[in-house]
Amino acid sequence: MKEKPLRMCVSCRTMKPKDMLIRVVKTPDGIFVDKTGKRNGRGAYLCKEGNCIELLAKNKALNRAFQCEVSPDVIEGLKKELSNGADELG
Template sequence: MKTKKIPLRKCLGCSEGKAKRELIRIVKNKEGDIFVDLTGKANGRGAYICRNTECLEKAMKSKRLNKALEVEIPDKVYDDLLKEIQ
């Protein structure tokens, strides 16, 4: 029997590899829009973060999200992430 491979992604906060479904995806599309992608299927460059506030705070402090998406992240995106985590 063949087992299905689970895609792993690295959290920007804790740097742990976790199943894609356990993480929240933030996307930058071709137009430069940055948003939280709850479906995990939106087109564009994606970055992932765990569903806890500690990881979000670490990623905000070290500006890892800015580096991963190669752009300055607006506060609205962080607010949306915080709402989704809580």
């Protein structure tokens, strides 16, 4: 049995296998959902399931992870990107 690498969700601080999480990356151009998992930049992980993204607006977990102010607009953008991604997966 090969163990999957675990990563911690910055929002609920639960350790989960990478494929249960989405990677968000901070680049000089802004903060994006990293669908490939290969983008350069400071990364943070969030649960795919549940409301961890919703909670970000309140718990400021991304501010801590990225050590900068993350505006509610950015979080809205991430939520949109994710819902688009879900459509692609069908």
